[in-house]
Amino acid sequence: xxxxxxDDFLLTNKTGKELYNTYAKELPIYDxxxxxxxxxxxxxxxxxxxxxxxxxxxxxxWRIMRACGIDExxxxxxxxxxxxxxxxAKALSSAIGNPxxxxxxxxxxxxxxIDKALNEKSAPEIYEAANKKMxxxxxxxxxxxxxxxxxxxxxxDDPVDNLQWHKKIRDLKDFQTKVIPxxxxxxxxxxxxxxxxxxxxxxxxxxxxxxxxxxxxxxxxKKRLDYFESFxxxxxxxxxxxxxxxxxxxxxxxxxxxxxxxxxxxxxxEAEKYLFYMLTFFAREYVKREFTMQIHMSxxxxxxxxxxxxLGADCGMDSSGDVASAVSLGKLLNQMEITTGTPKxxxxxLNPTSSYVLSTMLGNFAGGLSGKMQLGAAWWFCDxxxxxxxxxxxxxxxxxxGNFVGMLxxxxxxxxxxxxxxxxxxxxxxxGEWVEAAELPFDEEYLSEIVKNVCxxxxxxxxxx
Numbered sequence: 001x002x003x004x005x006x007d008d009f010l011l012t013n014k015t016g017k018e019l020y021n022t023y024a025k026e027l028p029i030y031d032x033x034x035x036x037x038x039x040x041x042x043x044x045x046x047x048x049x050x051x052x053x054x055x056x057x058x059x060x061x062w063r064i065m066r067a068c069g070i071d072e073x074x075x076x077x078x079x080x081x082x083x084x085x086x087x088x089a090k091a092l093s094s095a096i097g098n099p100x101x102x103x104x105x106x107x108x109x110x111x112x113x114i115d116k117a118l119n120e121k122s123a124p125e126i127y128e129a130a131n132k133k134m135x136x137x138x139x140x141x142x143x144x145x146x147x148x149x150x151x152x153x154x155x156x157d158d159p160v161d162n163l164q165w166h167k168k169i170r171d172l173k174d175f176q177t178k179v180i181p182x183x184x185x186x187x188x189x190x191x192x193x194x195x196x197x198x199x200x201x202x203x204x205x206x207x208x209x210x211x212x213x214x215x216x217x218x219x220x221x222k223k224r225l226d227y228f229e230s231f232x233x234x235x236x237x238x239x240x241x242x243x244x245x246x247x248x249x250x251x252x253x254x255x256x257x258x259x260x261x262x263x264x265x266x267x268x269x270e271a272e273k274y275l276f277y278m279l280t281f282f283a284r285e286y287v288k289r290e291f292t293m294q295i296h297m298s299x300x301x302x303x304x305x306x307x308x309x310x311l312g313a314d315c316g317m318d319s320s321g322d323v324a325s326a327v328s329l330g331k332l333l334n335q336m337e338i339t340t341g342t343p344k345x346x347x348x349x350l351n352p353t354s355s356y357v358l359s360t361m362l363g364n365f366a367g368g369l370s371g372k373m374q375l376g377a378a379w380w381f382c383d384x385x386x387x388x389x390x391x392x393x394x395x396x397x398x399x400x401x402g403n404f405v406g407m408l409x410x411x412x413x414x415x416x417x418x419x420x421x422x423x424x425x426x427x428x429x430x431x432g433e434w435v436e437a438a439e440l441p442f443d444e445e446y447l448s449e450i451v452k453n454v455c456x457x458x459x460x461x462x463x464x465x
């Protein structure tokens with residue numbers, strides 16, 4: 001019997017083991033989408049408690065704790081980190097098969113040298129051992145990033161952000177990892193969102209302009225794009241529920257915007273028309289700046305209104321949404337194409353049944369650049385062994401797997417880089433499986449290039465940093 005979470009974890013065949021250990025294991029990490037806080041990197045936040053390091057802000061973990069009936073005080077409440085860690089350990093022991101079970105033990109082994117299973121019985125020993133290792137102050141944000149061999153981090157940032165912490169990071173002399181902002185204008189695209197008019201006012205103040213017209217809104221957003229670009233930004237991100245079913249144009253969006261900032265009622269159809277136009281507007285601007293446009297879709301957020309009222313957003317009350325509409329997606333991409341051409345595009349869906357829709361539609365707009373249109377990595381609820389394999393096989397079957405830009409972290413945790421190792425093990429095993437089934441030649445030079453490109457170099461070339 002193999003050792004629990006041993007060196008061959010997820011490596012199911014000889015070829016996969018060789019590819020992983022020789023070519024993938026030591027590669028740098030290109031983290032092109034995450035939710036790390038730039039301020040914590042700039043100030044080099046130091047952690048002294050494994051409970052805080054593992055559980056703070058991690059709604060993935062909060063969900064399984066709630067599913068096990070754990071009191072909210074021990075999840076997002078004012079209980080001690082020790083008690084929260086014990087509660088998580090108790091819940092984790094029942095979460096067999098969940099990727100959190102894998103990730104948590106990978107983190108314990110990689111960062112603490114602990115290879116014992118975490119459960120209610122072992123929690124006190126593991127908590128004490130981990131905190132003892134952290135006591136010397138070596139678990140700071142920048143040290144954790146450095147020790148994880150991270151080449152680049154792209155944080156997620158609103159256009160109103162002045163990026164002061166990115167400036168401080170850029171000025172650091174002893175920190176080699178690149179940290180760049182990602183332009184995320186969701187609020188500016190959401191006239192139904194509560195507080196929309198207040199947000200537009202804040203956006204104007206950021207640019208020292210009073211935004212009282214749609215024309216000014218677009219001009220301010222262009223200026224904010226230029227500002228973000230001055231900090232090395234080359235990636236934008238849009239989080240939407242669904243691709244709009246109706247097409248909107250400039251004149252319609254202008255009227256809808258004017259209604260929204262005056263506090264007048266905007267209908268669902270009007271909001272979709274507005275979103276459609278804004279996505280095409282941003283696509284044009286991204287083409288001009290050679291930005292990559294990410295769209296994360298098929299997610300329903302904040303479904304538990306009581307929890308949202310008490311805990312706010314990003315508390316673990318989101319779920320997979322409806323399958324993406326092929327017709328709507330095709331119309332959106334086509335509208336981009338007939339204006340200035342589609343930008344480099346990565347599409348993600350939280351509904352895995354959308355993968356074939358996304359991948360085959362993207363192929364209709366490929367060309368001009370190798371790997372220009374990307375089926376995004378297995379994201380959020382799809383980020384597990386089966387989901388990763390499904391995404392890889394879908395891409396292989398419908399597109400060009402060797403052009404894939406690889407895994408992202410999508411996390412708020414400084415120890416979540418174990419997830420890249422998780423992906424690399426699964427990817428190398430899949431390639432090894434195909435080799436040993438004689439579906440691929442055992443050509444080490446050829447295979448090593450595929451592995452290195454997908455795990456790191458494709459992303460470096462694609463994003464241009």
